[in-house]
Amino acid sequence: MKTPIEPPFEIPDIVTFAVPGFILLIMAEMLYVRATGRGRYQFADSASSLWMGFGNQVAKVLLGGLVVASYFWVAHFRVFDLGWTWPVLAACFFAEDLAYYWFHRISHERRWFWASHVVHHSSQHYNLTTALRQTWTGALGLAFIFWLPLVWIGFPPIMVLMFQAISLVYQFWIHTETIDRLGPLEWVLNTPSHHRVHHAINPRYLDANYAGVLIIWDRLFGTFVSETKDEKIRYGIITQLGAFNPFRIAFHEWAGIWRDVTHAKSTREALGFLFGPPGWSPDGSRKTSASLKAAWAAQQSIGAATE
Amino acid sequence: MSDLLTLAGSAIGVLAMVGAAMALGFRARAHLTEADLSSIAAEEGRSLQDSLIAPDARCALARLADGAVLVARALGDGVSARIIPASAVRVTLQKGGLRVALADIGYPPIQLRLPQAPPAWAVAMARGGAA
Numbered sequence: 108m109k110t111p112i113e114p115p116f117e118i119p120d121i122v123t124f125a126v127p128g129f130i131l132l133i134m135a136e137m138l139y140v141r142a143t144g145r146g147r148y149q150f151a152d153s154a155s156s157l158w159m160g161f162g163n164q165v166a167k168v169l170l171g172g173l174v175v176a177s178y179f180w181v182a183h184f185r186v187f188d189l190g191w192t193w194p195v196l197a198a199c200f201f202a203e204d205l206a207y208y209w210f211h212r213i214s215h216e217r218r219w220f221w222a223s224h225v226v227h228h229s230s231q232h233y234n235l236t237t238a239l240r241q242t243w244t245g246a247l248g249l250a251f252i253f254w255l256p257l258v259w260i261g262f263p264p265i266m267v268l269m270f271q272a273i274s275l276v277y278q279f280w281i282h283t284e285t286i287d288r289l290g291p292l293e294w295v296l297n298t299p300s301h302h303r304v305h306h307a308i309n310p311r312y313l314d315a316n317y318a319g320v321l322i323i324w325d326r327l328f329g330t331f332v333s334e335t336k337d338e339k340i341r342y343g344i345i346t347q348l349g350a351f352n353p354f355r356i357a358f359h360e361w362a363g364i365w366r367d368v369t370h371a372k373s374t375r376e377a378l379g380f381l382f383g384p385p386g387w388s389p390d391g392s393r394k395t396s397a398s399l400k401a402a403w404a405a406q407q408s409i410g411a412a413t414e
Numbered sequence: 415m416s417d418l419l420t421l422a423g424s425a426i427g428v429l430a431m432v433g434a435a436m437a438l439g440f441r442a443r444a445h446l447t448e449a450d451l452s453s454i455a456a457e458e459g460r461s462l463q464d465s466l467i468a469p470d471a472r473c474a475l476a477r478l479a480d481g482a483v484l485v486a487r488a489l490g491d492g493v494s495a496r497i498i499p500a501s502a503v504r505v506t507l508q509k510g511g512l513r514v515a516l517a518d519i520g521y522p523p524i525q526l527r528l529p530q531a532p533p534a535w536a537v538a539m540a541r542g543g544a545a
Contacts, residue, residue: 123420126423126424126427129427130427133431134431134434137440138438148435148438149441149442149492150440150490152489152490152492153431154428154432154435157432158428161424164421164424165421168417168421231489236431346496347489347492348494348520348521349487349489349521349522350522351489351490352522356520358519359518359520362519362520363518363520
């Protein structure tokens with residue numbers, strides 16, 4: 108007989124419960140920025156970020172059931188009955204964070220997933236409202252598939268969803284320029300400093316620090332980059348969006364994919380536009396993170412050689 | 415029903431936060447200058463040949479020395495720019511200015527209101543000629 112996969116206690120809607128805290132912290136950060144000049148806000152940018160967050164909630168109401176249903180469907184085929192015990196909870200925390208790392212990394216490396224995730228990076232600002240600039244198309248873009256292996260292994264679906272929510276809430280406070288480094292915590296946790304690097308578009312910082320809660324995954328898989336004081340961080344995306352309109356923010360990359368795929372000259376090209384790195388083009392004429400990093404590295408080595 | 419209440423609460427929260435941002439004066443707006451355009455072009459290893467900046471300095475069109483086109487707009491206190499081949503830009507002459515459209519839906523058309531007639535190079539672009 109299989110262990111019940113339902114939780115033994117009632118789990119609240121963690122993200123909804125956190126919303127009042129988000130609002131208070133955003134207000135507090137605004138006041139701090141106003142008083143100290145440290146950090147940056149612009150009301151139109153913040154408004155678009157916040158409406159993206161609102162739209163994300165609407166999308167969850169409309170499509171969240173699909174995600175939950177897919178978790179429970181996969182749970183029918185689970186390999187182990189892990190159940191709700193303290194050791195399983197601890198293991199699930201790490202497993203969920205590892206799944207998040209790979210979801211996040213692939214969301215930056217493959218255009219299909221980037222089309223949803225780009226929304227979160229599309230602000231030229233980095234403050235607590237940026238944390239709420241979330242996609243509307245995550246479920247339709249199948250982002251949830253990265254967590255299905257956990258359910259297949261045997262972690263209860265609600266447990267996985269619970270740790271996903273905890274991770275999301277954790278990641279809110281790291282979207283700020285008002286907190287500097289945090290000493291030894293920087294070794295283990297994803298912090299504001301590490302996440303500023305992740306949101307930066309300076310070539311030295313591209314494609315780094317994908318962590319959710321624990322930065323250990325980046326250290327382990329070679330994607331960790333430390334923040335340096337030598338260079339002012341520029342935020343956003345390589346080709347900065349030209350609009351605050353939430354609908355343009357939500358769908359611009361999907362429209363770009365559609366345009367490219369419908370103009371592709373072969374199946375290989377179409378697949379490249381769909382699943383290649385963001386910025387991929389058949390003739391290499393567009394910019395990718397890799398080409399930008401390579402150009403930057405070449406410039407650095409020329410600079411070093413001439414010194 | 416509870417979902418609708420939650421969404422309504424969130425919408426009120428959003429309005430409160432945007433209101434607070436406005437009340438606290440976070441209304442900085444970027445204004446484009448020719449130096450900005452030159453700097454954007456230089457970042458790509460290109461140089462500016464001619465430029466047209468709207469009187470309110472919120473958008474601009476420029477022709478680069480290599481024939482490419484630079485389109486820029488102020489976005490809040492930031493700037494968003496595109497450097498693209500002249501063939502990828504649709505310039506339309508309008509009463510009192512120019513409309514510049516790109517295929518990218520993340521970059522809506524810019525309306526360049528001009529106090530005088532547009533220069534010959536911009537008119538040539540509008541007529542489909544070489545920039």
